[in-house]
Amino acid sequence: MKLLVTFSRKEGKKPIIAQVVRDTGVLINVERALIDSSEGEALIDIPDESCRLVKEKLEGMGAAVRILEEELNLDEAECVDCGACVSICPQEVFSFDGNWKLRMEGKKCVLCGRCIEICPHRALSRKGEA
Numbered sequence: 001m002k003l004l005v006t007f008s009r010k011e012g013k014k015p016i017i018a019q020v021v022r023d024t025g026v027l028i029n030v031e032r033a034l035i036d037s038s039e040g041e042a043l044i045d046i047p048d049e050s051c052r053l054v055k056e057k058l059e060g061m062g063a064a065v066r067i068l069e070e071e072l073n074l075d076e077a078e079c080v081d082c083g084a085c086v087s088i089c090p091q092e093v094f095s096f097d098g099n100w101k102l103r104m105e106g107k108k109c110v111l112c113g114r115c116i117e118i119c120p121h122r123a124l125s126r127k128g129e130a
């Protein structure tokens with residue numbers, strides 16, 4: 001299961017993900033991280049059964065945590081099945097069905113944003129940002 005973790009760095013550079021791994025024993029795969037001097041955002045992947053434990057631990061350390069399930073939105077009315085997103089996605093989220101219609105497996109997405117930028121019809125968006 002994927003969690004989007006946002007945390008402030010104003011009180012110092014605490015290695016919060018490393019601390020959660022140490023305290024819970026859960027192995028965390030960091031799929032994407034954007035960190036600057038004031039805040040950080042990390043997309044992490046953890047076993048489903050550890051989701052609650054890790055989420056509570058991170059929140060206890062001051063981080064905001066969102067569980068990501070199907071976070072990428074495809075507007076089928078706008079999509080023209082051009083395939084630009086198929087080529088650019090590093091996670092193989094997109095494919096075509098037997099009729100050359102776009103298919104999307106949202107659970108594989110790491111929200112890198114490349115397909116959103118490249119789509120010529122603005123058919124892709126992050127949920128809540130369409």
Ligand code: SF4
Binds near residue numbers: 082084086119
């Ligand atoms: S890039 Fe946009 S229009 Fe093209 S197949 Fe992907 S979602 Fe559809």
Ligand code: SF4
Binds near residue numbers: 093108111116
């Ligand atoms: S946001 Fe990135 S990982 Fe997710 S579907 Fe688009 S290109 Fe693939």
